[in-house]
Amino acid sequence: MKAIPLPVLLSFNGGYVDTLGFLALGGLFTAHVTGNFVTLGASIAMGMGATLSKLFALPVFCVVVFASRIVGLTLQRNGRPVLRPLLVVKLILLIIAAAIALTDGPFSDPNSSTAFAIGMVLVAAMAVQNGIHRVHLAKSPPSTLMTGTTTQIMLDLADIAMGGHSETTAAAYSRLKRMVLAVVVFALGCAIAALAFILSPVWSFVAPAVLAALALVAHVETPEGD
Structure with missing residues (x-):
């Protein structure tokens, strides 16, 4: 597993968890x-489920990112490593989500208290992952949102097509490889999550925890801020 870069695992898990949440929890991202x-607007207008989860997702996400940053800065000031403890926190959250799914899933009612609970736990786990990426893997493409990455891919392709300075073209090629890989891996995570949910709406929640455990031994070249 040490040969697999951490950003690749994070991108796959990001696509997997986002798709799984959408399918299993009433369209929750x-x-x-x-x-x-x-x-949320669609839920209110058309009577779709998980209204409460969609309403609380962003506040919970923000609070967890804030809290994880405070923890990271505290560890850093005390001369302790930051990246691995945060990866462990994310792993624990995903284990909790898997335990809820195995105990109470599948979630036929997206408005139930258990569906809300597992949704917020998954949001918290992805909040930790987003914080990890922004601080410790800032040179890598985002692992949970592909819009900006796709935009940069097309900009780089345009730069390459137009030619120009060799240094600029070389940088575009280098960046393009990393970003295309991130998009492909994220999309693969989405596809595998859909398949896993079809095969087992309950056991599909175990995979993110397994991937988070593998991330603890994944290859990290430049953990910025650690």
Whole structure:
């Protein structure tokens, strides 16, 4: 597993968890939380489920990112490592989500208290992942939102097509490889999550915890801020 870069695992898990939450929890985005503004409007207008979860997703996400940053800065000031403890926190959250799913799933009612609980736990886990990426893996493409990455891919392709300075073109090629890989891996995570949910709406929640455990031994080249 040490040969697999941490950002690759995070991208796969980001796509997997976001898709799984959407399918299993009434259209809840657990990673792309701002997308819940759209689905919240649809829930209110069309009577779709998980209204409360969609309403609380962004506040919970913000609070967890804030708290994880405070914890990280505290560890850093005390001369302790930051990246691995935060990965462990994310792992614990995903284990809790898997335990809820195995105990109370599948979630036929997205408005139930258990569906709300597992949704918020998954949102918290993805909040920790987003914080980890922004602080410790800032040179890597985002692992939970592909809009900006896709935009940069097309900009780089345009730069390459137009030619120009060799240094600029070389940088575009280098960036393009990393970003295309991130998008492909994220999309693969989405596809595998859909398949896993079809096969087992309950056991599909175990995979993110397994991936989070593997992330503890994944390859990290430049953990910025650690």
